[in-house]
Amino acid sequence: MIFSRAxxxxxxxxVSTAKSSLFFIQLDKDSFLEKxxxxxxxxxxxxxxxxxxxxxxxxxxxxxxxxxxxxxxxxRDGQDLSRCRIWYDGPQSFTNGIAYSENxxxxxxxxxxxxxxxxxxxxxxxx
Numbered sequence: 409m410i411f412s413r414a415x416x417x418x419x420x421x422x423v424s425t426a427k428s429s430l431f432f433i434q435l436d437k438d439s440f441l442e443k444x445x446x447x448x449x450x451x452x453x454x455x456x457x458x459x460x461x462x463x464x465x466x467x468x469x470x471x472x473x474x475x476x477x478x479x480x481x482x483x484r485d486g487q488d489l490s491r492c493r494i495w496y497d498g499p500q501s502f503t504n505g506i507a508y509s510e511n512x513x514x515x516x517x518x519x520x521x522x523x524x525x526x527x528x529x530x531x532x533x534x535x
Contacts, residue, residue: 447518448521477494
């Protein structure tokens with residue numbers, strides 16, 4: 409079940425609040441979720457490295473908690489500026505995937521989803 413206002417990364421590479429009519433076996437769903445989460449984690453880690461390289465005074469910390477969790481912290485001159493934690497749950501969870509709640513775009517590719525989540529983390533730096 410997908411709840412209104414809760415968006416999830418769907419099996420077709422997008423994010424949707426609508427139920428898909430496509431049928432996937434659980435192995436397909438699990439494989440896609442793991443691959444997508446790995447891509448998003450790598451995107452954050454690489455982006456954090458580039459952010460620190462190109463912005464004096466900005467330091468970042470990427471921490472892989474386990475295969476389903478990671479956290480990111482961004483510091484300006486050693487002071488906490490922004491942080492996030494991203495994770496995914498299994499098929500018996502509330503979200504059944506990588507979830508966030510936000511109004512706006514209904515379908516995202518995995519790359520767009522990674523960029524969207526990164527932009528959420530970056531908001532405090534842009535103020």
